[in-house]
Amino acid sequence: MNLTTALLHALKANGAKQIFGIPGDFALPYFKIIEETGILPLYTFSHEPGVGFAADAAARYHGGLGVAAVTYGAGALNMVNAVASAYAEKSPVVVISGAPGAHEASSGLFLHHQAKTLDSQYRIYQEITCDQVRLDDPGTAPKQIARVLANCKRHSRPVYIEIPRDLVAAPCEPVPALPEATVDPEAIAACADEVLARLKQAKQPVLLVGVEVRRYGVEQAVAKLAARLGIPVVTSFMGRGLLADANAPLLGTYMGIAGDPEITQLVEESDGLLLLGVILSDTNFAVSQKRIDWRRTIHAFDGAVRVGHHHYPNIPLDRLIDALLARTPDHGNRFQPAKRQYPTGLSADDGEITPQAIATAVNDLMTTHGKVPLAADTGDCLFTAMDIVHTAMVAPGYYATMGFGVPAGLGICACGERPIILVGDGAFQMTGWELGNCRRYGWDPIVIVLNNASWEMLRAFQPESHFNDLDDWNFAAMAAGMGGDGMRVRSRRELKAALDRAWRTRGRFQLIEAMIPRGVMSPTLARFVAGVKRLSMPKSA
Ligand SMILES: Cc1ncc(Cc2c([C@H](C)O)sc(CCOP(=O)(O)OP(=O)(O)O)c2C)c(N)n1
Ligand SMILES: [Mg+2]
Numbered sequence: 001m002n003l004t005t006a007l008l009h010a011l012k013a014n015g016a017k018q019i020f021g022i023p024g025d026f027a028l029p030y031f032k033i034i035e036e037t038g039i040l041p042l043y044t045f046s047h048e049p050g051v052g053f054a055a056d057a058a059a060r061y062h063g064g065l066g067v068a069a070v071t072y073g074a075g076a077l078n079m080v081n082a083v084a085s086a087y088a089e090k091s092p093v094v095v096i097s098g099a100p101g102a103h104e105a106s107s108g109l110f111l112h113h114q115a116k117t118l119d120s121q122y123r124i125y126q127e128i129t130c131d132q133v134r135l136d137d138p139g140t141a142p143k144q145i146a147r148v149l150a151n152c153k154r155h156s157r158p159v160y161i162e163i164p165r166d167l168v169a170a171p172c173e174p175v176p177a178l179p180e181a182t183v184d185p186e187a188i189a190a191c192a193d194e195v196l197a198r199l200k201q202a203k204q205p206v207l208l209v210g211v212e213v214r215r216y217g218v219e220q221a222v223a224k225l226a227a228r229l230g231i232p233v234v235t236s237f238m239g240r241g242l243l244a245d246a247n248a249p250l251l252g253t254y255m256g257i258a259g260d261p262e263i264t265q266l267v268e269e270s271d272g273l274l275l276l277g278v279i280l281s282d283t284n285f286a287v288s289q290k291r292i293d294w295r296r297t298i299h300a301f302d303g304a305v306r307v308g309h310h311h312y313p314n315i316p317l318d319r320l321i322d323a324l325l326a327r328t329p330d331h332g333n334r335f336q337p338a339k340r341q342y343p344t345g346l347s348a349d350d351g352e353i354t355p356q357a358i359a360t361a362v363n364d365l366m367t368t369h370g371k372v373p374l375a376a377d378t379g380d381c382l383f384t385a386m387d388i389v390h391t392a393m394v395a396p397g398y399y400a401t402m403g404f405g406v407p408a409g410l411g412i413c414a415c416g417e418r419p420i421i422l423v424g425d426g427a428f429q430m431t432g433w434e435l436g437n438c439r440r441y442g443w444d445p446i447v448i449v450l451n452n453a454s455w456e457m458l459r460a461f462q463p464e465s466h467f468n469d470l471d472d473w474n475f476a477a478m479a480a481g482m483g484g485d486g487m488r489v490r491s492r493r494e495l496k497a498a499l500d501r502a503w504r505t506r507g508r509f510q511l512i513e514a515m516i517p518r519g520v521m522s523p524t525l526a527r528f529v530a531g532v533k534r535l536s537m538p539k540s541a
Helices: 003-013 028-037 046-062 073-080 078-088 122-128 141-155 185-201 211-215 219-229 261-268 316-326 355-369 379-389 407-413 423-442 455-460 475-480 492-504 523-536
Strands: 019-021 042-044 066-070 092-099 131-134 159-164 205-209 231-237 252-255 272-276 297-301 304-307 309-311 374-376 419-424 446-451 485-489 508-514
Touching: 003 028, 003 141, 003 159, 003 374, 019 028, 019 046, 028 042, 028 066, 028 078, 028 092, 042 185, 042 423, 042 492, 046 073, 046 078, 046 092, 046 407, 046 423, 066 078, 073 078, 073 122, 073 211, 073 231, 078 092, 078 122, 092 122, 092 141, 122 159, 131 141, 185 272, 185 309, 205 219, 205 261, 205 374, 211 219, 211 316, 219 272, 231 261, 252 261, 261 423, 297 316, 297 407, 304 355, 304 475, 355 379, 355 419, 355 446, 374 379, 374 407, 379 419, 379 446, 407 423, 419 423, 423 446, 423 475, 446 492, 455 523, 475 485, 475 508, 492 508
Parallel strands: 019 042, 019 066, 066 092, 092 159, 131 159, 205 231, 205 272, 231 252, 272 297, 374 419, 419 446, 446 508, 485 508
Antiparallel strands: 297 304, 304 309
8 A cells, every 4th residue: 555545535434525626747746646546536627726626515515535736826715715615614525635746846947837846735735624634754644544534524515635756656555544523411411401491491592504514414403303302494605405395394594684573573583592513604694684683593513512602622513412412302393394395386477587497497397397406506596595495506605716516516526426516607717617527527518507698796886886797608509519418598488498498308418598688686695685785884874
């Protein structure tokens, strides 16, 4: 076994299913071992942001580790935004970067791909990962790899592993089992008792579940807890899709001023709000109509629990849920999932296409053929997805970077699925071209480009600026050259026909370019914009 195969076996043993990457001369040696050993399948992409987004989405979708393999400098630094997004959204991505060998590093020359110093890249990645290691000693490498992978899983955040190119084939012991987290059972018991006591004394307890519930694979346990507690459950914006079909009193998604007023009132007036795995972010709470009373809130996040002003450090979410379940008897409560009405029954007429028509057409498709995973980019396509039936979905709901959608959809293709990808024209201009890699891997996602020839979400906030006007690129015309089929549609009739045809066509990606008039937004984005404007107005107004 050598340094690289030890790493690859450890990645596979701890949940990695594939590797996404782009090599370079500093990475060729370890890419050669990846390809020749076949320990994990390798999918190369065209631009490193896509590599990072695909690894992030694959990790979210299959619940294991995502792996993004790049070269030193130009490759790794090109992927910083995607890894920052994975950090912010708590996605366990393992970044592997090639690096100069020891003899090069001490040559005294400035090396190609080097920024300020040879350590610059390592320092940059310290800001967007929870642990880092340079494998410059095969004797200590196994333990270091175990530590870093354990942190990636424990914190559900990216980690960074640098492999000097002169050591990739150095003899190396296998990586040991990952070190277990040490927790204090008494602290967990005390925390669980206080949480349940708070919920018991509350008049209007509410359970709000967020992204960590999915990241730590505790969705079933949380559904069980919700059923036993019998208190209303809502998801955060990023937690959308959680408990979708579970036996739980799920009411929907909390979106503050931009969401369902009943849910907003229930959450914001709760005197016992239990937040499980929820990121306290502006996209989850800034559009809160009423300031949430954090003194009466219980927040379990990032391995700690706050109960009002009491703080319990080092309480892993899964251990807390187990302790709460152990203290909550099962009375066999049964619930019908909230029958939230999603728009269905698109009238196939000559009416213009709106984001809502796209959500309706997708709902009709899923009603007829069954649910499929969704990948959404930033822009109105993300708000449009709020009107699509609950299904597995990956989207940059908090960090809100553009460029995520198409590569993320390909990450889901690498997991053996056929996703529907929703992406705006602006975001497609950034990373939509990764579709050109589908043919090599036999992937055939259905991509719906919401083409309003505009950075419409920005225009919604600043309509007077002309720089939000984009040109019309005619993406559908480019699909054939990239190995797919493109359809440009302007009416609801054409949209429905194109989706039906796309569904029936396998083996080639299907790109539906839906032309949407500028200024036509989804209802959710319109409410979001109105809400943000209202909240930002001076109180006197
Ligand atoms: C990488 C990147 N660059 C810039 C932005 C800022 C930004 C938005 C957020 C607010 O930061 S929304 C938006 C326009 C999106 O245009 P498009 O994809 O066509 O979607 P739509 O027309 O539906 O808005 C931009 C440029 C971003 N989120 N991510
Ligand atoms: Mg647009």
